[in-house]
Amino acid sequence: MMLDAMSLVRQPSLKWDDTQFDPAPFMKDGGPEPFYVSSLGALYADDCTAVLPFIRDEVVDAVFADPPFNLGKDYGSRTNDDVPDPEYLEWCRSWIRECCRGLKPGGAFFLYNLPKWNVLLGAFLTDIGMTFRHWIAIEISACLPIPGRLHPSHYSLLYYTKGKPKTFRRIRTPILTCRHCGGEVKDYGGHRDAMNPKGVNLKDVWADIPPVRHWKFKSKDRRANALSTKILDRVVEMATVPGEMVMDPFGGSGATFAVCEKKSRQWLGMEIDFAREIVERIESGEIRSHKNEDYVVC
Numbered sequence: 001m002m003l004d005a006m007s008l009v010r011q012p013s014l015k016w017d018d019t020q021f022d023p024a025p026f027m028k029d030g031g032p033e034p035f036y037v038s039s040l041g042a043l044y045a046d047d048c049t050a051v052l053p054f055i056r057d058e059v060v061d062a063v064f065a066d067p068p069f070n071l072g073k074d075y076g077s078r079t080n081d082d083v084p085d086p087e088y089l090e091w092c093r094s095w096i097r098e099c100c101r102g103l104k105p106g107g108a109f110f111l112y113n114l115p116k117w118n119v120l121l122g123a124f125l126t127d128i129g130m131t132f133r134h135w136i137a138i139e140i141s142a143c144l145p146i147p148g149r150l151h152p153s154h155y156s157l158l159y160y161t162k163g164k165p166k167t168f169r170r171i172r173t174p175i176l177t178c179r180h181c182g183g184e185v186k187d188y189g190g191h192r193d194a195m196n197p198k199g200v201n202l203k204d205v206w207a208d209i210p211p212v213r214h215w216k217f218k219s220k221d222r223r224a225n226a227l228s229t230k231i232l233d234r235v236v237e238m239a240t241v242p243g244e245m246v247m248d249p250f251g252g253s254g255a256t257f258a259v260c261e262k263k264s265r266q267w268l269g270m271e272i273d274f275a276r277e278i279v280e281r282i283e284s285g286e287i288r289s290h291k292n293e294d295y296v297v298c
């Protein structure tokens, strides 16, 4: 269903319908009005640095952030993805600080970026008191070789928590099979029979993430980066339980919110240029997901 998303802007005079998510417990008084609310979440069509200061302290269970990488990419008209390095890093530090303030004790912070930036932003997270959990390497196939360098083949997903993690659910991934013959790829040193039939423990190298190329995951009006829902499935399942709150300050195509809708998590989102496209994705009813055979150990 195509929507006139502007008609979904919350009017201050309207009373909340009981079936709609109410952002008030998460937003300080005087904060911005959401552009859109579903039964589970609220989307702000604005610069996240203007919205985040209104998030109340320690109300969010997990944050996932996938900012522009400062690679000169063409996003919407309000994003400049080509600024001097110190300016980019200072900008990142400003919203990271606000995201961490909004996290509950034990809440999780995931930051997806180039290794070049995440090595510095990880140090910053440690400086502000966050606890390192993992550097997750997400294998990518689409990167071009760079002369004089190793061929880049992963992006970094930093996983920090605010102190001891309050929720960490183990995930098992299927035992690897050959996509041609279906046979198992490894022999597990003769211990195959003793292995858990639900699969192996999720590793910190994710080589099974499909690139998002297919039109069905993308809006016709937004061709820029969109992550596979499989990444968000893992993040959401690992760090939250149903009913908890996930925040994403760089909504993009709305992958995080689509996964939250499907997995019954509450969500708060910000997106400076493509809020309308996110609303279309959520309101279309059928939330497209990549195949995912992860098993969550409850």
Ligand SMILES: C[S@@+](CC[C@H](N)C(=O)[O-])C[C@H]1O[C@@H](n2cnc3c(N)ncnc32)[C@H](O)[C@@H]1O
Binding pocket: 046, 047, 048, 049, 066, 067, 068, 069, 075, 076, 079, 224, 225, 226, 227, 228, 249, 250, 251, 252, 253, 254, 255, 256, 270, 271, 272, 273, 274
């Ligand atoms: C890398 S994309 C995020 C993609 C998203 N994770 C997905 O899977 O669809 C970054 C997004 O951040 C948005 N953006 C850039 N600067 C922003 C800001 N200051 N506040 C909110 N959104 C911003 C861009 O418009 C872009 O859609």
